[in-house]
Amino acid sequence: MSLIAELEVRNEVLNAINTMDESRLSALLQFIIQYIRDPRFTPVLVPFTQTVLKHYGQVIGLSETVDTLLRTLRKKVNQEILAQEKLCQLKGVLDFLMLTNLNYQSENQQQSALPHSQPTASI
Numbered sequence: 001m002s003l004i005a006e007l008e009v010r011n012e013v014l015n016a017i018n019t020m021d022e023s024r025l026s027a028l029l030q031f032i033i034q035y036i037r038d039p040r041f042t043p044v045l046v047p048f049t050q051t052v053l054k055h056y057g058q059v060i061g062l063s064e065t066v067d068t069l070l071r072t073l074r075k076k077v078n079q080e081i082l083a084q085e086k087l088c089q090l091k092g093v094l095d096f097l098m099l100t101n102l103n104y105q106s107e108n109q110q111q112s113a114l115p116h117s118q119p120t121a122s123i
Contacts, residue, residue, distance in 0.1 A: 013051045029069040
């Protein structure tokens with residue numbers, strides 16, 4: 001990962017991937033597929049993967065191996081998108097519950113802060 005990050009910083013990604021043959025491109029795609037959903041590596045791998053796909057977009061359909069790997073990569077990315085959407089929905093539910101709980105606590109504190117009136121004795 002640090003090598004990819006350094007290539008990004010130096011703007012050398014295209015030079016590094018420019019002359020890959022099918023076997024090297026396949027190995028690179030397998031690496032991307034393995035780590036693309038790992039949150040530790042996603043910030044580095046997403047822009048790198050975009051560059052690789054833009055550069056090698058013209059080879060789609062020329063190699064069954066590369067095409068299969070690209071389909072696998074697409075599935076992984078789609079799975080991550082679905083997982084992130086579900087997490088956002090869950091976060092919305094949790095935010096609502098937390099807000100409801102805070103409102104409930106605030107109302108209880110306000111009621112306990114009110115002076116209690118003493119019952120008056122009628123004669």
